[in-house]
Amino acid sequence: MSETTEKKSTYDPKAIEDTYYKLCEARGYFEIEGNEEIQEAGKTFSIMMPPPNVTGSLHIGHALTFTLQDIITRYKRMDGFKTLWQPGTDHAGIATQNIVEKQLLAEGTTKEALGREKFLERAWLQKEISGGNIVHQMRKLGVTPAWKRERFTMDEGLKEAVKEAFVSLYNEGQITQDTYMVNWCTHDGALSDIEVEHEEVNGKFYTMIYKFADGSGELEVATTRPETYFGDTAIMVHPNDTRYKDIVGKEVLLPLTDRKIKVITDTHVDMAFGTGVVKVTPAHDQNDYAVGQRHKLEMIKVFDEKGILNEYCGEFAGLERLEARPIIVKALEEAGHIVKIEDHIHQVGHCYRCKNIVEPFISTQWFLSSDMAQASIQKTKDETKARSEKGSSLFHPPHWINSYTAWMDELRPWCISRQLWWGHRIPVFTCDDCGHQWADKADQPEACPKCSSQKMTQDPDVLDTWFSSALWAMSPLGWGNNGKMSETYNDTDMVDFYPNSLLITGFDIMFFWVARMMMMGEHFQKELPFKDIYMHALVRDEHGAKMSKSKGNVIDPLDMVEEHSADIIRFTLAYLAVQGRDIKLGAKNLEQFRNFTNKLYNASNYLQLNVKSFKDLQEIEIKTPLGRYMQSRLALAVQEVRETLERYKFNESASILYNFVWNEFCDWGIEYSKADRESVVELGAIFKETLKMVSPFMPFISDYLYHKLSGTTLEEGKSLMVMSFPKEIKRDEESEKMFAIIEESIRALRRAKVVIDMGNSKIDKAYIKLDKTIHIDTKMAKPFIQKLAKVEEITFVDAKVADSITDVSDNLEVYLPTGEIDMTPIITKLTRQKEKLEKEIQKLNGMLNNEKFVANAPEAVITENRQALEDAQNKIHKVSAELNNFS
RNA sequence: GAUCGCGUAACUCAGUUGGUAGAGUACUUCCUUGACAUGGAAGAAGUCGUUGGUUCAAGUCCAAUCGUGAUCACCA
Structure with a gap:
């Protein structure tokens, strides 16, 4: 019951996320030219969204796949690429037809009673209703596909593409009709082997x-x-x-x-x-x-x-x-x-x-020959080999290539006809008069090409849904669209965006979809459709069980957005997205990153306690020692985040960000700045730069804090999402070395203080003796050490101070003057430290006395170990000396 | 049956050209100091499933084995 005293120290995403999203979408940031101002010539990036079922609703697997796609898209967009993330939905033949049939059943009628035409009207109606549903749910995640280009696998343009592909394959003899034993569902008709x-x-x-x-x-x-x-x-x-x-x-x-x-x-x-x-x-x-x-x-x-x-x-x-x-x-x-x-x-x-x-059942169906896939299979193998020699791969994680090629090598003819009404009608016609059969791109051909009769019958079946999605890497780029839907693509799209830079999808549809896109892309474009293929894993519950409605362990991403925020669910999923490993998602994970957003929020609060608004890093010169140090640490983080994102190691990128913000910027940077208020203005700029790096992962809180710190608003200013991603910041080795010694001194003093039970209190005096090899600006270092170690006055000395307790670390010793205090805990601590050092020395000696090691190991490794041995020996010497003092 | 994962601290997991094992949570002790208790400081905690092999050096490479999971393929 302390609501009256509760401080307002938390970030409220609800007030931000929807507003910011709408603003950014309305400004066209998500579209190809959204980042026009920072685009660099010749850099293009494309990724096709796996189109969710038009009848579906957003589940946790969608949240994962769309989050990862969005992170990489936002990163590339900020990094100056002309970027296309193509959205769309899939007509999902059987699933959608089943839903509509159920509706009819509830109304006491059937599709047969309704007739084909009326039934399709109902199906389209259903599409209009629920098709909007999932794309609106997606917006809640803050994802940024080029919505203006949104496509539907049965829209006027994609219908053309399907006919283009079918007719072409038919005329090549790759698609044939055959009476054969197929997998038969007495409810849904013919199925392909993998269905x-x-x-x-x-x-x-x-x-x-x-x-x-x-x-x-x-x-x-x-x-x-x-x-x-x-x-x-x-x-x-x-x-x-x-x-x-x-x-x-x-x-x-x-x-x-x-x-x-x-x-x-x-x-x-x-x-x-x-x-x-x-x-x-x-x-x-x-x-x-x-x-x-x-x-x-x-x-x-x-x-x-x-x-x-x-x-x-x-x-x-x-x-x-x-x-x-x-x-x-x-x-x-x-x-x-x-x-x-x-x-x-x-x-x-x-x-x-x-x-x-499913029953094995003999029936007459249309089949696509496995021959047409051979070129793609060979190219996939060649590409995999070439990449592996460079230490890279086509698939990420690379082991998927095994399942993929194993399946492809045993590829059987693909049964592409379905006994459904909802879908792409098979464009094959039979002349009623002469019996001639042909494929035609026209919905209603004028006459039989053989006998010119105008009486003809179209095949009643439709195509497998995956036939149209097999074209997805190219059809939304205008391929085969025959000029229709031209408002959704540009003439240059195929050049700019094919092959697609990346495909991100779940391994469960590798054969259904990925394999089919590979064969179609290669067949029609003579080029594999993707430069990289990333297969993400399954999201499970916190106990590792598959989520299912019947088990009742389903986590609804929309509930999570409601309870936490889009930022938090996004960052959580990214942090857990280790390649090749299923994600176990529980409330605890979310809590960890909720705390992280709170940390970001409070860091910015602190900065603004001291300075009202901050410039961008590019606009100021970093002068203070602390500023130089933090900038150098940021430089390293930037480099690492870039490297890991390029390799699709989302978990590593997220973890680097987390550690930099929390363990470096907040725990040290901010604390140091309490000893040097001048540096705050620089830390603010560095933090703003950090927020740019956070933006692809947590777009909302980063934008919010960036503007708050800048004294601007998103309403009147640009979003981070179209600013340049941090790049090439200079490292400063000198500063890093110096602050490493400062940090070591502080840690040593804190340890020593705990021993005399003064861990949280301020003490009057302490001494530091630096090793002879260490040279730092002690005058500069002093205030930082005094503030963070809570010591009134630090004195740097050259020799051990009498009547004091000592902490021995790698590069220095610290001394705390003692009055009448109990020495036993100190002796215990030193004895333990000595034992540890003895073990280490034994190990290093063993290595260095081994002639073979000295002969074979690289020079750098040997010197490193020699140095380590020397350090350890020095240290044990000091520790022993200290122990002797007590005995 | 075939192929491929996984097995690292009490728990959930990181750890890519082989070079003295890391994080978060939990735990112990202490602290409401002026960003944050959704916080801070100090600390304890691991025969890296097992057994061999390669190597100066193996969590990392190889082989075998145990446990576990996934995918593909199956016998009426």
């Missing part, structure tokens, strides 16, 4: 009896899907299996229906597994399909595209395949055809959208 998720399922293993047609006995056959046996067209055994030699060529009767099938041999059979007798159901099993083709077996489908059993199933016709299973099993059991039912754990394919069990 099937294999999950372990506790199923049953049914052993059935098939009787020989000639009445000479029976066979035991095992299956996991008994309902498919109606489609059996053979029984097979291994040709070398002596157990079944005599039955080959015989006929068996299918239970209940008594259809006759033959026993054949095929090497596909594993003699050791089960009974060694396998039923062959070519229309409903991948392997059996191949067997069926080899043996020219009849392909009997036992259910239709909705999974409803047909006339081949006798009395069970009309039942749904999965519902029919127990009913069929019961009938078989009653008729004595089941020998046993065992538990069986096996992998079953599920639809990645609706989780329905």
